[in-house]
Amino acid sequence: SHPGWPAKLGPLVVPAGEVTVRPVRLRDAAVWSRTRIDNRAHLEPWEPTGEAPWDMRHAMSSWPPLFSSLKAEARRGMMLPFAIELNGTFVGQLTVGNIVRGALRSAWIGYWVAKDVGGQGVATAALALGVDHCFSSAGLHRLEATVRPENAASQAVLRNVGFRQEGLLQRYLDVDGAWRDHILVAMTVGETSGTVADVLVRSGRAAWS
Numbered sequence: 465s466h467p468g469w470p471a472k473l474g475p476l477v478v479p480a481g482e483v484t485v486r487p488v489r490l491r492d493a494a495v496w497s498r499t500r501i502d503n504r505a506h507l508e509p510w511e512p513t514g515e516a517p518w519d520m521r522h523a524m525s526s527w528p529p530l531f532s533s534l535k536a537e538a539r540r541g542m543m544l545p546f547a548i549e550l551n552g553t554f555v556g557q558l559t560v561g562n563i564v565r566g567a568l569r570s571a572w573i574g575y576w577v578a579k580d581v582g583g584q585g586v587a588t589a590a591l592a593l594g595v596d597h598c599f600s601s602a603g604l605h606r607l608e609a610t611v612r613p614e615n616a617a618s619q620a621v622l623r624n625v626g627f628r629q630e631g632l633l634q635r636y637l638d639v640d641g642a643w644r645d646h647i648l649v650a651m652t653v654g655e656t657s658g659t660v661a662d663v664l665v666r667s668g669r670a671a672w673s
């Protein structure tokens with residue numbers, strides 16, 4: 465097994481309720497499929513373009529092969545594929561990918577959360593828990609994220625957790641059917657005093673349960 469995997473993170477309490485982060489499971493198929501299909505309009509503008517149509521890519525039968533590839537990457541130490549739970553229910557995903565060790569010890573981090581639980585601190589709490597885990601148990605030194613300039617909500621989440629802007633990646637990623645510019649943000653270990661979750665708690669954005 466690899467440092468930081470598997471792991472259960474949290475809970476952290478935010479206005480929406482209790483947020484926990486845990487490894488994705490095979491039995492997430494039904495809730496993953498339903499949530500992804502119900503949230504198509506909310507998610508599609510920000511996610512990599514897929515080959516098959518949305519509803520087909522998010523059918524229940526698409527989860528087992530996707531889950532298997534995420535699990536294989538986690539076993540190789542390349543990814544940390546987490547589910548986000550609110551009050552014990554699956555509401556989204558938090559994924560750490562392209563983990564590189566050696567003298568870089570870096571990875572990217574990304575997330576999505578269902579629209580009906582949005583605006584109540586869930587993504588902020590999940591990202592904070594994920595960042596703290598990467599910088600402690602998982603042994604990483606740097607995390608980066610990329611976000612479209614049009615995605616104001618996600619930029620707020622990143623800013624509130626302590627990511628800094630590093631640059632603009634032009635025509636970076638094939639998202640929603642075209643090559644889209646992305647803002648590159650990053651954080652290295654020790655940029656906050658204490659853990660990121662502590663910073664959220666001290667600022668009144670979250671509480672320990």
Ligand code: ACO
Pocket residue numbers: 506507510573574575576577578581582583584585586587588589609610611612615616617618620621624
């Ligand atoms: N303009 C500006 N700020 C906004 C807007 C808006 N239109 N909408 C929300 N916000 C702010 C909120 O005020 C809040 O900031 P605050 O706490 O300073 O007030 C912040 O955005 C949202 O914080 P949370 O409530 O913690 O986030 P939420 O649980 O709603 O999840 C997310 C946000 C992840 C962006 C969700 O809407 C989502 O999944 N969107 C679709 C997929 C997506 O964009 N994923 C991120 C891709 S980029 C990446 O992964 C690095």
